[in-house]
Amino acid sequence: MVINPARLMSGILSAVVLCGGIGRAAEPAEVEKFVNARVEVGELMTSYFQGWERYGEGQRPSPERMEEMRAEINAKLEPLLAKYDLTVESYRQRIKDVLADEAAVKGYLSQHPDVKKRYDALPFDRMRRDGGSGRAF
Numbered sequence: 001m002v003i004n005p006a007r008l009m010s011g012i013l014s015a016v017v018l019c020g021g022i023g024r025a026a027e028p029a030e031v032e033k034f035v036n037a038r039v040e041v042g043e044l045m046t047s048y049f050q051g052w053e054r055y056g057e058g059q060r061p062s063p064e065r066m067e068e069m070r071a072e073i074n075a076k077l078e079p080l081l082a083k084y085d086l087t088v089e090s091y092r093q094r095i096k097d098v099l100a101d102e103a104a105v106k107g108y109l110s111q112h113p114d115v116k117k118r119y120d121a122l123p124f125d126r127m128r129r130d131g132g133s134g135r136a137f
Helices: 005-023 028-049 063-082 088-100 102-111 113-121
Strands: none
Touching: 028 063, 028 088, 028 102, 028 113, 063 088, 088 102, 102 113
């Protein structure tokens, strides 16, 4: 029997992709940590950007003001995320993967109706459910 090299490589790549995907599944403790952090980050960002309609008509903050805002936001995020043993960078790197495990997130939220209520109240028209938003949070 002759094995086609292309078919062999395809099989190996499929196995790597499938096993890699399984390895990235979120653990229940990780889901809890990131969902709770996401709720608090969402509430913080909603509060921070209330009253910013003045930029809705095409007017953007100056580059200097954008840098100031970034620094202000990071200064507020650092202590909030530290409660969850996260940094701004580690949160940004992992949040999308954790929230992508929709079954785990839904399971956690179904067990914690108070968190679910806060999670559902977030303005996902501006903040995607995958953890991202136009403001990189």
